[in-house]
Amino acid sequence: MTLKMTWYGHACFLIKTGKAKLLTDPFITGNPLSPVQANEVEADYILVSHGHGDHLGDTLDIAKRTGATVISNYEIQNWVVNQGLKNVHPQHIGGGFDYPWGRVKLTIAQHGSVLPDGTYGGNPCGFLFYIEGKKIYHACDTGLFYDMKLIGEEGIDLAILPIGDNFTMGPDDALRAIKLIEPIHAIPIHYDTFDIIKQDPHAWAHKVKEETSVKVTVMKPGDVFEL
Ligand code: NI
Ligand code: MN
Numbered sequence: 756m757t758l759k760m761t762w763y764g765h766a767c768f769l770i771k772t773g774k775a776k777l778l779t780d781p782f783i784t785g786n787p788l789s790p791v792q793a794n795e796v797e798a799d800y801i802l803v804s805h806g807h808g809d810h811l812g813d814t815l816d817i818a819k820r821t822g823a824t825v826i827s828n829y830e831i832q833n834w835v836v837n838q839g840l841k842n843v844h845p846q847h848i849g850g851g852f853d854y855p856w857g858r859v860k861l862t863i864a865q866h867g868s869v870l871p872d873g874t875y876g877g878n879p880c881g882f883l884f885y886i887e888g889k890k891i892y893h894a895c896d897t898g899l900f901y902d903m904k905l906i907g908e909e910g911i912d913l914a915i916l917p918i919g920d921n922f923t924m925g926p927d928d929a930l931r932a933i934k935l936i937e938p939i940h941a942i943p944i945h946y947d948t949f950d951i952i953k954q955d956p957h958a959w960a961h962k963v964k965e966e967t968s969v970k971v972t973v974m975k976p977g978d979v980f981e982l
Contacts, residue, residue: 756772756773756887757981757982758770758771758772758886758887758889758891758981758982759771759979759980759981760979760980760981760982761977761978761979761980762942762944762974762975762976762977762978762979762980763781763783763786763789763790763791763796763976763977764782764786764788764789764790764948764976765780765782765786765788765809765810765944765945765948766779766780766782766804766809766810766893766895766896766915766917766944766945767779767780767781767782767783767786767789767812768893768915769796769797769798770884770886770891772856772857772886772887773856773887774855774856774857775799775800775854775855775856776797776798776799776800777798777799777800777801777802777856777884778796778797778798778800778801778802778817778823779801779802779804779882779893779895780802780803780804780809780810780811780812780895781793781796781798781801781812781813781814781817782808782809782810782811782812782813783796783812783813783817784812784813784816785808785809785812786809786812786948787948788947788948788976789976790976790977791977793812793813793816793817794816794820796813796817797821798817798818798821798823799821799823799824799856800823800824800825800826800854800856801814801817801818801823801824801825801826802825802826802827802859802882803825803826803827803831803835804827804864804879804880804881804882804893804895804896805831805864805866805867805868805876805879805880805895805896806830806831806834806868806869806870806871806874806876806877806879807867807868807869807896808871809948810895810896811831811870811871814835815835815838815839815840818835818840818842819839819840822842823842824842824843824844825840825842825843825844826843826844826846826859827843827845827846828845828846828847828848828861828868828876828877828878828880829845829846829847829877830868830874830875830876830877831868831870831876831877832844832845833845834870834874834876846859846860846861847861847877847878847880848861848862848863848878848880849861849862849863851883851885856886857884857885857886857887858884858885858886859882859883859884859885860882860883860885861880861881861882861883862880862881862882862883862892862894862906863878863880863881863897863900863902864878864879864880864881864894864895864896864897865879865897865898865899865900866879866895866896866897866898866922866923867879879895879896879897880895881893881894881895881897882895883906883909889912889913889982890909890910890911890912890913891911891912891913891914891915891982892906892911892913892914892915892936892938893915894914894915894916894917894924894932895917896917896922896923896945897917897923897924898923898924898928899924899928899929899931899932901935903932903935903936904935904936906936907935907936907937907938911936911937911938911939912938912939912940912982913938913939913940913941913942913980913982914932914933914936914938914940914941914942914969915941915942915944916929916932916933916941916942916943916944917929917943917944917945917946918943918944918945918946918954918956918959919945919946919947919948919952919953919954920946920952920954921951921952922945922951922952923945923952925954926954926958926959926962929943929959930959930962930963930966933963933967933969934966934967937967937969938969939969939970940969940970940971940972940982941963941969941970941971941972942971942972942973942974942980943956943959943960943971943973956973957973959971960973
């Protein structure tokens with residue numbers, strides 16, 4: 756079955772599997788490029804990579820409205836429970852879990868994770884999805900790290916990588932990440948949302964094409980990628 760992945764900008768994807776709707780890092784309100792409103796977004800599961808506002812985003816509101824289960828590290832899970840959420844599933848770095856729709860494992864990410872009120876948010880993470888025979892690595896916010904090679908050894912169909920620079924990898928390191936991971940497809944994210952992370956994703960895609968055989972898809976917020 757084809758996975759339909761809608762990009763809502765920044766690090767937010769809605770992944771429609773045959774069994775569930777998965778929403779990653781739902782930064783909708785306050786994202787000038789978001790193609791949707793937080794009160795119309797659907798979700799059965801919300802995955803939160805770290806505590807920063809541009810990733811935690813509208814998690815609380817969307818989870819309260821939809822009843823979606825929040826998947827995140829143990830520290831963020833404690834915090835969202837204290838904010839009134841009941842449907843949660845804590846995991847942590849290196850740990851995977853089999854959900855009715857597939858599996859997700861939390862990977863390392865080189866970044867920070869404090870929550871909006873200053874609460875410690877544990878270690879930030881990326882997501883490695885195993886859904887309907889496909890493997891998707893969503894790096895979320897991270898700098899380049901050599902262990903991406905280990906992630907690549909799993910045989911990645913799609914790598915979702917930040918290219919914005921300043922807070923995360925920039926285009927040059929994202930190209931090095933591509934060479935470590937060797938995915939079939941790649942999608943650049945976490946750029947243009949703010950002036951400080953302005954990038955040319957087409958120039959990056961061109962460079963990837965010149966130096967590797969990885970297929971890059973540059974999306975516009977609201978676009979759907981089928982895998
Ligand atoms: Ni961040
Ligand atoms: Mn971010």
